[in-house]
Structure formats: C-alpha cells, structure tokens
Amino acid sequence: MSSAAHYLDLGYHDVVIIEKEWHEESSGYQNEHTHHVVACRDRSGAIWKVTVNWAFKTMKGTNEPHVEARVAISEAEYAAFLAKHGPVLDNATFHAKRKRASDAKAQLEALKPPCPECNRPMQARLGRGKEYFWGCIGFPKCKGTRTMTATTRKRIGALESARH
Numbered sequence: 001m002s003s004a005a006h007y008l009d010l011g012y013h014d015v016v017i018i019e020k021e022w023h024e025e026s027s028g029y030q031n032e033h034t035h036h037v038v039a040c041r042d043r044s045g046a047i048w049k050v051t052v053n054w055a056f057k058t059m060k061g062t063n064e065p066h067v068e069a070r071v072a073i074s075e076a077e078y079a080a081f082l083a084k085h086g087p088v089l090d091n092a093t094f095h096a097k098r099k100r101a102s103d104a105k106a107q108l109e110a111l112k113p114p115c116p117e118c119n120r121p122m123q124a125r126l127g128r129g130k131e132y133f134w135g136c137i138g139f140p141k142c143k144g145t146r147t148m149t150a151t152t153r154k155r156i157g158a159l160e161s162a163r164h
C-alpha cells in the first residue's frame with residue numbers, strides 16, 4: 001500500500017525497493033503494515049538507504065510512515081541497488097498525476113461565479129437529485145444559489161474526478 005507518491009510526500013524520489021514485507025495486524029482493526037527498505041534520493045540530491053514502516057489504517061484510510069532508520073549511501077551503492085532491485089518507482093507518472101490534480105483544482109476555482117446575494121465565490125454542491133448547483137461559500141448564513149448548465153456540470157464532474 002505504498003507508492004512513489006507517498007515517497008514524494010516524504011521528500012524522496014528515485015525510489016528503489018530493496019526489501020518489502022507486508023503483514024496484517026491481528027488486533028481486529030485490520031491495519032496493514034508494509035515494511036520497506038529503499039534506496040532513494042532527497043531534494044538536495046543526497047542518497048539514502050531508508051527503512052520505513054508504512055502503517056495503513058483501514059478505519060482512517062491513511063497510510064502513515066514511520067522512518068525507522070536512514071543511512072547515507074554512495075552513488076556506487078545506489079547504482080548497485082538499482083541494478084539488482086530496479087526499476088525505480090515511477091516518479092514521472094506520479095508527478096504528472098499531481099500536476100493534473102492541481103490544474104483541475106485551478107480550473108475549478110476559475111469556474112466559480114460570484115454569489116448573487118453577497119458576491120462571495122460559490123461552490124459546486126451536489127443537490128438531492130445528485131445534480132450539481134452553485135451554492136454560496138457563506139451557506140448557511142447566505143442562501144444564495146445559481147443553477148448550473150449541463151455543460152458546466154459535466155465539466156465539473158470531470159475536473160472533480162481528475163483531482164483524485
């Protein structure tokens with residue numbers, strides 16, 4: 001349950017997985033642990049061998065890293081790990097996915113009309129009929145709404161799914 005994206009969050013990239021061990025907790029909460037030993041680079045370009053225990057909390061839906069050990073390694077050691085355990089977890093895919101998500105967020109922001117009552121920005125909200133409409137960010141104080149065209153609804157649906 002750990003991906004390149006999680007390592008990017010930790011500040012590492014070019015991740016090579018050297019060891020991987022997965023087990024489920026028997027506590028009844030069905031939490032999963034993934035024990036990783038990886039070789040990776042940090043933002044400054046330094047190379048490390050890092051031991052991480054990823055705790056996936058089923059109830060919370062979070063994947064929490066606990067870095068257990070970290071030692072500096074040389075380019076030669078990194079190259080040897082890469083040759084033996086490669087390929088590198090694909091950073092490019094995750095960077096591209098992240099960029100799409102942030103572009104979608106910016107486009108969603110740009111679509112927001114002003115509230116007809118108080119002029120504040122409006123938010124796309126799902127109505128009872130599962131159709132989007134515009135609602136004021138000041139709700140429930142401000143009850144301003146606007147209807148949304150079918151085209152905009154479709155666009156928002158697509159942008160919302162690109163965000164995740």
Ligand SMILES: [Zn+2]
Pocket residue numbers: 115116117118119120136137138142143144
């Ligand atoms: Zn308003």
